[in-house]
Amino acid sequence: MTRSQTFPSYQAGSGWNALLPNRAPRDSAPKETHFDTVVIGAGVTGVAAARRIAELEPGSRILLVDATGAGEGSAGRNSGFLINLPHNTGMSGHGSPAQIARKQIALYDTGLKWLKSLIDQYHIDCGWNPVGKYHAAATADGEQSLRSTLNQYQDWGVEYTELGQPELEQRLGTSYYRYGYHSHNNIFVQPAALIRGLIDHLPENVFVWENEPVLSIEKGKPHRIRTRGKDITTPRIVVANNGFARKLGFAKDRVFTIYTYAAFTPQLDEGELAKLGDTQEWGVIPANRLGTTLRKAAGGRFMVRSAYSYEKEQSLTTVHAMLQECYRNRYPHMASHDLEHVWGGVTALTRNGALYFGRLDEGIYISIGCNGAGMLKGSMFGKLMGEMACGHQSTELADALGFQRPTWLPPDPIRRVAVLSAIQYQKHKAGLER
Secondary structure, X not given: OOOOOOOOOOOOOOHHHHOOOOOOOOOOOOOOOEOOEEEEOOOHHHHHHHHHHHHHOOOOOEEEEOOOOOOOOHHHOOOOEEEOOOOOOOOEOOXXXXXXXXXXXXXXXXXXXXXXXXXXHHOOOOOOEOOOEEEEEOOHHHHHHHHHHHHHHHHHOOOOEEEEHHHHHHXXXXXXXXXXXXXXXXXEOOHHHHHHHHHHOOOOOEEEEOOOOXXXXXXXXXXXXXXXXXXXXXXXXXXXXXXXXXXXXXXXXXXXXXXXXXXXXXXXXXXXXXXXXXXXXXXEEEOOOOOOEEEEEOOOEEEEEEEEEEOOOOOHHHHXXXXXXXXXXXXXXXXXXXXXXXXXEEEEEEOOOOOEEEEEEOOEEEEEOOOOOHHHHHHHHHHHHHHHXXXXXXXXXXXXXXXXXXXXXXXXXXXXXXXXXXXXXXXXXXXXXO
């Protein structure tokens, strides 16, 4: 039995979800108390796993349960970048970083094609826009970091275009950045619309139960899952609730959670939008991890994302002021720096950036620790986890199982001190990238 809260609780709803029409949640409890598979977590990973199991075992009954409604979890709170490049090339103990990166790129490309096929098949309106992404640096250290990344891109065979300050100012509408590059390895989506669409078009043998937190898991034959509403038994569990898997007794010494924050402006008129560069939609990833991510989004709004906090949310009043300052520093010439929607989101990190993926015990499978890049990675690894749970073998699954596992984390309070110290150091190091 767990004593601490096993699910996220946010101060504000997702700004992305707030822009969408109201949707009736699927929060009625199932009549059954036994399922062939229970998937915990209806983000991109859990939805992909549930779909793949349902496809491979059309006669089985799958329960997909989540503590929040569709679009209100982490899958609907991120910046909406689908990046098909690796964030960490040390994900295997074998081979060179370039070889590992190419394997990851191949996996992500496969996942991207699968995801796009679902969007096309079910006509999911999620703003799919394959315009790539920018990386931009405001400092000399940031520029050095970006140039180092481009050396990796050359090894991987990834194309890019370098940009100086004049080119960046024309494209982004700000002179804040001194150096950057553009690559085509990204698709923009409206993340809440994407996850809502994927959930609402699952196979008929998947029962979706929203707004129902799992409180505890008792291993056995069968396993027993306790929710607020009822107990469920199952021979097979898929754990896909990211950092909150720790609260259910999994990966306690491998994963920790942080909160990040984002905001939307009100809808801008054409004159104000023109001040944000000469293209309709773009996004910028900062040169430092604790820097500020920007996105000029379809629909005439501007998004600012920045800051980290360990294990719990900061005051949204403080966050609002901080994000407003980030926006004003880059675009002092805007008529207003008002922010209409401000929200936080939780993500799970591992010490070495590796994904916690595989079979944990008889009938228990897990994929958590997205490290802030979960939209595409989660879809592909969720698909592979569903296949693994069904005994399916493939080259892609073998590659995924060959990647390095997360390294050990010390317990609190040592962990807390180490993470908070790292955040403070990175804040100082980031400087104008924040």
